[in-house]
Amino acid sequence: MLDEDKLKQVVADVLAADVASIGPDFSMDTVEQWDSLRHMTLVLAIEDSFGISIPDEEAANITSWPLIRLVVEEQLAQG
Amino acid sequence: MTLSPETRALLGDGRTPIAGLMKALAAAEVELAAAPEVVIGLSANVTIDLLGLFLRREAALAGLRARIVMGNYDDPIGDVERFAAAGVQRVVLLPFLDNVQPAFEAQAATRSLEERDALEDELRSRYRLALAAGRRFTSIHVGLYHRFGESSLPDGQDAVADTVEQLNTMLRAEAAPHANVQLIDVGRSVTAVGREAAFDRRFYYRAKAPYAAALLSDLARRLAAGTRGFGTRFLKALVLDCDNTLWGGVIGEDLIDGIRLDPFDYPGNVFWRVQQAIAALERQGVLLCLCTKNNPADVADVMARHPHMVLREEQIVARRVNWADKVSNLVALGEELNIGLDSMVFLDDSAVEVEAVRARLPQVTVYQVPAQLTDYPAVLDEIARLFLGAGARAESQSKTEQYRLRAAASEAKASFATHEEYLASLGLEAALHRNRPSEAPRIAELSQKSNQFNLTTRRYTQGEVEQLMAAPDADIFSITVRNRFGEAGLTGVITVRYEGDRAVIENFLMSCRVLGQGVEFAIWSRLADHLAERGVAAIEADYHPTAKNAQVADFYDRLGLGRADDSGAGTRYSHPVAGLTPPASSWVKVTDA
Numbered sequence: 092m093l094d095e096d097k098l099k100q101v102v103a104d105v106l107a108a109d110v111a112s113i114g115p116d117f118s119m120d121t122v123e124q125w126d127s128l129r130h131m132t133l134v135l136a137i138e139d140s141f142g143i144s145i146p147d148e149e150a151a152n153i154t155s156w157p158l159i160r161l162v163v164e165e166q167l168a169q170g
Numbered sequence: 171m172t173l174s175p176e177t178r179a180l181l182g183d184g185r186t187p188i189a190g191l192m193k194a195l196a197a198a199e200v201e202l203a204a205a206p207e208v209v210i211g212l213s214a215n216v217t218i219d220l221l222g223l224f225l226r227r228e229a230a231l232a233g234l235r236a237r238i239v240m241g242n243y244d245d246p247i248g249d250v251e252r253f254a255a256a257g258v259q260r261v262v263l264l265p266f267l268d269n270v271q272p273a274f275e276a277q278a279a280t281r282s283l284e285e286r287d288a289l290e291d292e293l294r295s296r297y298r299l300a301l302a303a304g305r306r307f308t309s310i311h312v313g314l315y316h317r318f319g320e321s322s323l324p325d326g327q328d329a330v331a332d333t334v335e336q337l338n339t340m341l342r343a344e345a346a347p348h349a350n351v352q353l354i355d356v357g358r359s360v361t362a363v364g365r366e367a368a369f370d371r372r373f374y375y376r377a378k379a380p381y382a383a384a385l386l387s388d389l390a391r392r393l394a395a396g397t398r399g400f401g402t403r404f405l406k407a408l409v410l411d412c413d414n415t416l417w418g419g420v421i422g423e424d425l426i427d428g429i430r431l432d433p434f435d436y437p438g439n440v441f442w443r444v445q446q447a448i449a450a451l452e453r454q455g456v457l458l459c460l461c462t463k464n465n466p467a468d469v470a471d472v473m474a475r476h477p478h479m480v481l482r483e484e485q486i487v488a489r490r491v492n493w494a495d496k497v498s499n500l501v502a503l504g505e506e507l508n509i510g511l512d513s514m515v516f517l518d519d520s521a522v523e524v525e526a527v528r529a530r531l532p533q534v535t536v537y538q539v540p541a542q543l544t545d546y547p548a549v550l551d552e553i554a555r556l557f558l559g560a561g562a563r564a565e566s567q568s569k570t571e572q573y574r575l576r577a578a579a580s581e582a583k584a585s586f587a588t589h590e591e592y593l594a595s596l597g598l599e600a601a602l603h604r605n606r607p608s609e610a611p612r613i614a615e616l617s618q619k620s621n622q623f624n625l626t627t628r629r630y631t632q633g634e635v636e637q638l639m640a641a642p643d644a645d646i647f648s649i650t651v652r653n654r655f656g657e658a659g660l661t662g663v664i665t666v667r668y669e670g671d672r673a674v675i676e677n678f679l680m681s682c683r684v685l686g687q688g689v690e691f692a693i694w695s696r697l698a699d700h701l702a703e704r705g706v707a708a709i710e711a712d713y714h715p716t717a718k719n720a721q722v723a724d725f726y727d728r729l730g731l732g733r734a735d736d737s738g739a740g741t742r743y744s745h746p747v748a749g750l751t752p753p754a755s756s757w758v759k760v761t762d763a
Binding site: 100101104105107127128131132134135136137139140147150151 | 187188189190192193196217219220223370372373376377379382383
């Protein structure tokens with residue numbers, strides 16, 4: 092089971108964003124500080140916190156909250 | 171101004187996840203809002219931004235705020251320029267072999283030796299320019315080349331290994347002339363965290379970011395050790411307990427034949443190994459002291475007679491072997507050696523002693539012999555990293571001998587009727603040198619290290635020292651001291667800037683090793699002669715108070731200079747060159763060598 096609050100907290104900590112602002116519209120396009128460098132850190136931080144390894148393609152593509160949520164859920168289910 | 175224990179615990183724990191680390195760092199940097207800032211520039215031919223996060227962690231643990239300035243992609247020469255403009259103090263240059271050219275390691279086998287040599291020449295000229303332009307930085311840390319992939323050959327000696335060797339030989343040669351350049355073996359971090367955990371192929375092939383968090387975290391820790399916590403600490407002495415620390419058992423109960431120190435038998439072999447490691451530290455300039463609750467005769471007996479004892483009397487510079495509490499004994503040792511508590515590491519097996527010291531002398535770095543004895547050698551490795559992380563300096567290697575002479579001299583003190591008589595017996599000679607470039611590294615080192623006898627605490631890099639020596643309107647005088655027991659070496663520096671017919675003493679500093687012998691006064695007559703020869707009419711000098719230099723607050727008063735201005739942050743003094751009469755110190759023979 093995905094602990095959504097924990098995932099939101101990780102995203103918020105890495106992107107220096109407000110947890111409350113994380114929702115369906117939260118994406119690389121709408122969050123100014125979410126650049127490609129931060130994105131790498133974000134992927135590493137998520138992997139680190141959930142003990143998962145996000146595959147190559149997904150790592151590059153999880154550029155919004157709904158996608159992050161989906162991929163992390165998938166990975167947890169596989170683990 | 172200091173970190174809360176919770177924040178410190180989060181930052182210090184290597185298992186804190188990245189998100190938690192970022193959050194803890196944000197908190198730490200608020201707590202450290204008033205702390206000094208260290209500005210670090212990162213330059214590489216790959217993306218290493220995450221290293222900045224871990225360097226900020228290390229800085230916070232050392233009580234500093236780090237500001238990270240990222241360089242451009244693969245432009246060390248341009249980066250050095252930009253860093254200087256951005257106020258950077260320390261630079262990290264990380265070349266990643268496989269990205270020197272695209273898939274460089276894969277190309278290695280098909281490239282001719284001529285091509286490899288040409289590439290070496292090109293990299294050499296780049297480093298030469300970057301390092302020469304970087305002389306003003308406090309430190310430049312250059313990563314040694316290391317491989318990304320593994321060799322397929324059984325002996326590992328493939329073309330990549332040859333290339334790594336060739337380029338690292340080049341780096342060593344280019345680094346050697348620069349006192350502020352330190353090489354760092356990134357390959358060791360790869361080994362430490364494991365090749366699988368060290369690299370992240372996803373981000374390397376997609377975004378030229380080959381290093382994974384685990385590697386950068388380890389590297390940041392090594393960089394912090396290599397700068398002695400970004401210049402916040404300078405450890406000098408290792409203070410040792412005896413029973414169950416240097417040997418197994420209690421000498422007062424087990425007696426000399428019962429203590430465990432046999433190199434061929436457990437647990438003696440653990441203690442013996444630890445003593446070897448301690449002896450190695452001593453050889454590299456660490457001062458060893460004893461602070462132990464024993465009968466002095468018992469300890470002396472073990473040191474003199476035990477067949478497996480590695481450490482001997484002459485390796486110990488000072489000792490407190492008595493039944494008094496260790497806190498007072500540590501304070502006394504600091505006073506005897508004239509070193510601060512923050513430059514001491516204390517090692518003891520007793521949780522009670524360790525706790526007492528930790529609680530009452532938080533400046534002292536404290537280690538306890540681990541309950542699991544087989545972990546003990548690893549603790550010594552950690553202690554060695556603290557002392558040697560920044561490299562052992564050749565000039566520091568005979569320190570123990572120097573301190574021992576000082577301690578021996580202070581013991582002899584008691585037998586003279588007057589202090590002057592004693593000083594006269596020392597046969598003190600001080601030589602005043604002017605602008606000797608060969609002394610620049612030691613002068614820079616002394617100016618970085620000395621805190622207590624330092625009138626303005628203006629510090630100099632080797633490059634600055636060399637510049638001042640060459641400048642027409644400045645001079646750097648050094649003071650070399652010897653006595654009949656031996657050489658104390660270069661122990662004092664006076665920097666002078668000339669403004670018209672005035673000589674402004676920009677700084678005067680001395681190593682505490684030779685204080686109290688009158689040298690600090692004796693050399694001024696000779697200096698005045700130099701200044702008069704140059705046509706200087708008046709001396710001006712400043713005292714700037716710091717947290718550590720109170721002992722010289724009235725130095726220029728005692729020297730006989732007049733107070734000219736008390737209004738600023740410090741005190742300005744002045745005096746005509748003619749008629750400067752320092753306090754008598756006829757027992758010091760001053761020479762121009």
